[in-house]
Structure formats: C-alpha cells, structure tokens
Amino acid sequence: MKSYFSTNRVLAWTFAGVAAAAVFFACKKEVTTDTAPNNQSDNNTIAAVQHEAVVSAMYGDLFETVSTVAISQGTAIPGARQAQPSGNLAEAAPCPFAELLDATGDTWPKRVKIDFGTSCLDNYGNYRSGVLNVTFNGPLFSGTSSVVVEPSNYKVNGKTVKGNLTISNATYTKTTGIRYTLEVANGEVSLADTIIVKYATKRTVTQTAGFDVNAPVRNPIDDVFSVEGTASLSYNQGGPAGETANFTTVTPLIKKWACEHISKGKLKVELNKITGVIEYTDTNITCSGTATITVGDKSKEIKL
Numbered sequence: 001m002k003s004y005f006s007t008n009r010v011l012a013w014t015f016a017g018v019a020a021a022a023v024f025f026a027c028k029k030e031v032t033t034d035t036a037p038n039n040q041s042d043n044n045t046i047a048a049v050q051h052e053a054v055v056s057a058m059y060g061d062l063f064e065t066v067s068t069v070a071i072s073q074g075t076a077i078p079g080a081r082q083a084q085p086s087g088n089l090a091e092a093a094p095c096p097f098a099e100l101l102d103a104t105g106d107t108w109p110k111r112v113k114i115d116f117g118t119s120c121l122d123n124y125g126n127y128r129s130g131v132l133n134v135t136f137n138g139p140l141f142s143g144t145s146s147v148v149v150e151p152s153n154y155k156v157n158g159k160t161v162k163g164n165l166t167i168s169n170a171t172y173t174k175t176t177g178i179r180y181t182l183e184v185a186n187g188e189v190s191l192a193d194t195i196i197v198k199y200a201t202k203r204t205v206t207q208t209a210g211f212d213v214n215a216p217v218r219n220p221i222d223d224v225f226s227v228e229g230t231a232s233l234s235y236n237q238g239g240p241a242g243e244t245a246n247f248t249t250v251t252p253l254i255k256k257w258a259c260e261h262i263s264k265g266k267l268k269v270e271l272n273k274i275t276g277v278i279e280y281t282d283t284n285i286t287c288s289g290t291a292t293i294t295v296g297d298k299s300k301e302i303k304l
Contacts, residue, residue, distance in 0.1 A: 042295045045271045048245035049278055049293060052233050052269075055189045055199050058156050061122075062149050062165050063182060063205070065096075065132065067217050069112055070140040070147075073100045076216065077172075078139040095120035096128070108145075110136045116154070130154035141172040141216060163187035163199070172216040177207030177223070188236065195238035203229030203249075210257065223257040227265075245271040253280065259287035 070076035095117050102110040114132040121127055130153040138145025149165040163186040170180035187199035210223035217223075231247040246269070253265035263282040268275065276295035282288045292301045 041272055041274045042276075042298060044240045044243070045245065045269060045274045045276050045295050046293060046298075047239065048233055048271050049269050049276060051191060051195070051197055051239075052199075052231060052245065052247055054191065055187070055197060055233065056201065056231065058159070058161050058189060059165055059184050059187065059199070059201070060182070061156075062132070063167060063180070064217075065114065066134055066147055066149060066167060067140060069098045069114060069134065070136070071215070071217065073098060073110075073112055075100075075110055075112070075136045076140045078142045108136065108138050112136065126157055128154070128156055140167070141170050141178075143169060143171040145170075160190040161187075162189070174211060174213045177209075177211040178216050178225075179204070179206045181205075192238070196236040197239070198234045198236055199231070201229060201231035201247075203227055203231075208254075220257045225255045225257075227253040227255060227262075240272065243272050245269055250277065256287070261287075262291075263287070 067076065095115075097115045097117070099113045099115075100110065101113060112134045114134060116128040116130055116132075118129050119127050120129065130151065132154060133150045133152055135148045135150075136145065137147065140147055146166055146168040147170075149167070151161050151163070154161050163184055165187075166183045166185070168181045168183070170178070172178050181202065181204050183202045184200055187201075188196065189199060190196050204227070206226045208224050208226050210220065212218050212220075212223075228249040230249070232244050233247070234244040235241065248268045248270075250266035250268050253262050253267070255262055259282075261282075262280045264280050266280070267278040269278065270276075274295060276293065279292045279294070281290045281292050281301065290301060292299060
C-alpha cells in the first residue's frame with residue numbers, strides 16, 4: 001500500500017534549536033595552576049551537551065514517523081487495519097512517501113520504505129531527505145514485537161544520520177496510552193564538515209496525559225510523554241578525541257506534543273571527570289522553551 005503523509009515531531013526530546021558554540025560562559029573559576037585545562041574540559045562538556053541535544057532530537061523524531069506509517073499501512077494494532085489519523089497527521093502532503101513492500105495477509109515481518117525525496121519539509125521547519133527502511137517484526141503496539149529503522153542516505157537539514165534504531169515493547173491502551181523503549185546502536189551523525197559524532201541511547205517513553213480512547217496518535221495535540229534513560233556520545237572527528245560523554249536522566253524529561261522542546265526535567269552529563277546538569281526550566285509546560293546548563297560553578301539559562 002502506498003501513501004503520502006505529513007509529519008510532526010512527537011518526541012523531539014532535547015533542545016535541537018541550541019546553536020553550537022565552543023565557549024559558553026564568560027565567568028571563570030578561582031585562579032589555580034590548571035585553570036585553562038579545567039575551563040577547556042568544562043567547555044568540552046558544554047559542547048557535548050549541545051551536540052547530544054541535536055542528535056537525540058534527530059533519532060527521537062523517528063518514532064513519530066514510524067507510528068504514523070504503522071497506522072497508515074495497517075501495521076500498528078494486532079488484527080486491525082486503520083485509516084489515516086485525524087488532525088495534522090492526516091493533512092495531505094507531497095512527502096514523505098511510504099510504501100508497504102510486504103502486503104501478504106497477516107504474515108511477518110513486513111517491510112516499509114519511507115522516502116523523503118531530496119527535500120521534505122516538516123511542520124517544525126526541518127528539511128529531511130533520503131530513505132528510512134523499516135522492518136516490522138510484528139504489529140508496532142503488540143507489546144512483544146520490535147521495529148527496526150535503518151537510514152539510507154538519510155539527512156536532517158543536510159546532516160547525515162546513520163545507525164540502527166529499534167523500537168521495542170511498544171504498547172497502547174485506552175487508559176494508559178503509549179509506552180515503548182527506543183534504542184540507537186552504532187549511531188553516527190555528521191553535524192558539520194569537521195564534527196562527526198558517534199551516538200548510542202536506550203530510553204523508555206511513557207505517555208502521561210492525553211490518552212486516545214480509539215487508537216494511538218489519532219488526536220495527539222494534548223498528549224504528554226515522560227522520557228527516562230541513558231545515552232553516550234563520542235567523536236569520530238572534531239571534539240575531544242578518545243573521550244565519551246555519558247548522559248543519565250536525573251528526573252524524567254517531560255515532552256508535550258504541542259511543544260517543540262522538552263518542558264521539564266533534568267539530565268546529568270559526565271565527560272572526562274567533569275559533571276554537568278541540564279535542567280529544563282519551563283516548569284508550567286507553557287512551551288516557552290528554556291533550559292539551564294550548569295557545569296561546575298558556571299551556569300547559564302538559554303532559550304531553546
């Protein structure tokens with residue numbers, strides 16, 4: 001079955017709109033004999049936070065794309081075919097183009113090709129291109145199956161995204177909503193000509209509000225999600241060589257469908273014995289898009 005559909009970001013977990021900068025703060029620590037190395041380590045940690053924010057959003061977006069395709073292609077709910085959902089996800093759009101390659105009855109696995117062409121604009125102003133090859137080993141929301149997403153020349157705003165993303169243990173009920181695990185293995189993103197990062201993550205995503213009583217992601221405007229897990233980021237090119245930044249959820253990250261960015265929660269980052277905390281400070285979840293980054297005695301509020 002072939003179809004076109006429009007895409008919104010359901011889980012752009014981290015602040016993808018942060019502009020990268022090598023030095024974030026003007027303030028300094030107490031003067032010691034190793035001030036310069038410490039400042040450089042701090043700045044490396046801050047840069048890793050920014051890079052993780054961009055990369056995490058790129059991979060996080062793929063669940064929304066896959067769930068939209070699953071509904072339109074009949075691979076979402078066991079034993080049921082579903083029409084396109086209502087709302088923004090049902091709006092006619094010239095891209096991306098989805099094709100179910102294995103349409104033989106209730107047999108699995110099924111493969112779907114999602115083609116963004118050379119330039120496909122999403123609702124948040126990002127341009128995607130290339131192909132996502134998706135393998136459904138069973139219905140997405142069966143609770144026991146897995147879905148594997150393999151990018152092929154896939155790019156977001158010209159940045160190449162590689163690696164395998166696996167969605168597993170996805171469930172949906174009328175009273176508890178959506179829950180799933182997302183894992184990225186061998187991730188690699190070319191953030192710039194001189195910066196290529198390696199990335200891995202495993203996170204559990206749980207819907208906390210806006211449960212749809214008929215089917216998942218049909219009327220998502222009031223949906224809210226909680227995200228917990230870990231991630232790691234290192235550099236194939238650019239950045240501190242041989243060092244890995246590790247990220248851990250301190251308090252769950254709250255993502256509202258209607259907002260582009262995370263609204264609340266904390267992440268801890270550790271890099272080369274430097275520890276930092278990213279706190280999302282939009283406590284009223286009003287979509288203002290603010291966060292505070294603290295590394296050592298350096299702290300700054302930013303607009304996402």
